[in-house]
Amino acid sequence: MSSKLTLGVEEEFFVVDRRGRLSRHAAAVVDAADDQDGELQTELTRSQAELATGVCRDRDDLLGQLRSLRGELATAGARRDLRLLPSGTTPVDEDDPPSITPSPRYQRMADHFGAMIQRVATCGCHVHVGIPDAATGIHVLNHVRPWLPLLLAVTANSPLEAGATTGYRSWRYRKWSQWPSAGPPPVFSSPDHYESVVDGCLRSGAIIDRAMVYWDIRLSEHQPTLEFRISDVAATPDEAVLLAVLIRGLTHAALDTDEPPPDLASEVLRAQLWRAARDGLAGQCPYPTHDTPIPAHTALNELTSLLKPVLRENDDLEFTEDLVARLGRTGGGADRQLRTFDQAGDPLDVVDMLAVAPST
Template identity: 60%
Template sequence: MTGDDLTFGIEEEFFVVDPRGQLSQSGDLVIDSAEEPRGELQRELTRSQVETATDICRTHEEALRQLRGLRGELAEAAAQRGCRLLPCGSPPMAESDLPHITPNPRYERMAEHFGATARTSHTCGCHVHVAIPDRETGVRLISHFRPWLPALLTLTANSAISDGFDTGYSSWRYQQWTRWPSAGPPPEFTSLDHYESIVDAWLRAGAILDRKMVYWDVRLSEAQPTVEFRFSDVAATPEEATLLGVLIRGLVTTILDSTEPAPGLSNEILRAHLWRASREGLSGQCPHPRTGDLAPTAKVISDVVDFAAAALEMTGDLDFVRDGCARLIADGGGADRQRVLFARCGLPGDVVEQFAF
């Protein structure tokens, strides 16, 4: 299988903020007033969020162009209502009120059933879809991809400042999001039946209300013939989101072409690796996907790119990925840049002012 066989798409969630930098409850109105772009604009669980989704992409140039266009269309619609979009994994400012649930029967049912989990897990992520030939292949891919999740989580960690303070985590969003009963790393599946048996048990237990609530860090899409990667914070820039998307595709291509057995990594250990990655982001240490030993994240990311280099070269993405990773290591990821702004005066509004568009 070649990288050209594997199309991909990227979804981004954003907060909608008012002129003071506080969360606005106008997300559904922003969507209503936006012009129809290439791609999709979607409502989210709360009225202070919006979501975009690209069309099918084949090159990093195409993905980047679409992401820039979608952000621009949505920002223009938000500006018409005196608002801006904020690409942060968690709201930097302290909020006095809980977010309002978007008027929608499914969302209202979720809020009633899951209570504070639904109302306080207020996060924005970036989801990458990669095409697969069939669901059996997707399940095999998920089992083999699991060790690479912590390293990739560091790339777009972008939620260090939340609720008015420095959380001590680079991706506080990941800690918040995994409170959902169906969220977190997927197990190492033995078969598609194994995957489906867990989903069925969750449905019978009421831990999910429908199949769209399977929130594993990597899951089979229910709507498209894709595997969906859901672990990442929303990226601070479209360039960083594109970098994540094509690097994931390169890893998928490499793994599907490999004959190596699944790594045999337990979920208990993988959760610990993801915790470390969400805490330290790009500026610290991360468990290495191959050994589990801690190493400087910059070294780990370099090894991840080297692992996927042949696939990235085949699709014309290798230089884009190497340059993007080098920039992130030199300038800091989203979380690092948030901390620099917050450290100046201790004002979370400075983070909003710099990141919002």
């Protein structure tokens, strides 16, 4: 490995008021925030804000940008008595959910997909890893597909919706799967094969443009990156960076092999992702080298051990081992949400626990 692969992270958030209810003023928060460390923008609904880091090679740079951008959004929100909520779904019940953000593209999506547009308003985390060309991206995509369930479990952070538990650690993933283009990608034989499938989705009307290729991993349309879209927005910047360095490690491992990709049917992988969304880090998780699911924390430790050489070379090993050990003690984001909710029975306590602190 001659150099570290570049990384970038996009995170989506809900903007909520002091009662934990969705605000219609996310655009004003974005406009008022300082985005000198990256990019801030609105999302599908009027209650969502998004950040995007710059291109990073160093883990500490990535972590610093995430902390800064989260803090800037939270500070801009606090000026309006609003809070930034890193959760894949909204814990508090909504009497009148906010409408979509006014833009021609979002309006076209609403007209095309009907009532579904409101039901899929969720917040995720997207990790970009640099690749030299599309053929390399396809090679990596094919080899890392079997790891998607564990990557989903690592940041599962959406067990509540509308004031109640859902029975899933990542309810966001189940909701997002309603999109016709969402879910695990198939194995592709070449970039031309990838393009032919995207073209078929466009011609069918299941997507209205290429930006709606919502596979859990896809080739980025605007950057020389492979984009991992599997995860809930992480509860903390540290957990988002853990996801990113694991993805970078898996990408390096895929680049270093000439073996054919694992023979894993999309239908089986989809079933495994259902299990990961249900259990998160608290239960059993499918693992590529095991016939049946194993404890998720065991799976995460085994992945860390497998990637140890590349994590060490990237200066990510100590950080990864520390974060994995911390998650073993505290549980993942979903576990912490449920623990807080069980203690008081009030979803506002979950909002209080999760809300990003303004910059000082």
